[in-house]
Amino acid sequence: MIKKIDTIEQFEEVLTKEETFYLLKHSLTCPISQEAYNEYEKFSKENPSIPAYYLAVQEARPLSNEIAEKFAIKHESPQAILFSTGKAEWNASHWKITKKSLEQAINGEH
Incomplete structure (x- = not known):
């Protein structure tokens, strides 16, 4: 499940609490960002432990x-x-954010 964070304090808490995690910077108005979010969501559903x-x-x-x-x-x-x-x-932007690229990065194939 993808969780939304809004503040620096929330981010600092996640940074302290989680050993490894992903963060997506998402634009609410950009169609490319929506595609990236969809890929991120697919990855998250298949990898609920991350x-x-x-x-x-x-x-x-x-x-x-x-x-x-x-x-x-x-x-x-x-x-x-x-x-x-x-x-x-690791980081990627725009069309480089795919379920496959997220899987490769978490497995150290970047």
């Missing part, structure tokens, strides 16, 4: 900016980021 979160860029701009700055990842939307032990290990 925590999956998302933020809506229009609703959580401070959080989106904080992640870009803190982890030195240029902001893009849509953008999927794999976090492990408090670090951003």
Whole structure:
């Protein structure tokens, strides 16, 4: 199940609590972002043991900016980021966000 986060505090809590998790930066108005969200959702349904979160860029701009700055990842939307032990290990954007790319990243094939 994909959980929505909106604040920096929520993100910091997830970063502390979860060993490994995915985060999707999602735009509510972009059709490419909707496709990426659909792929993310498919991945999440088939891999329920891997925590999956998302933020809506229009609703959580401070959080989106904080992640870009803190982890030195240029902001893009849509953008999927794999976090492990408090670090951003992998990220992809736009059409590169697929169920297969998410599976490969979690299995260390990136």
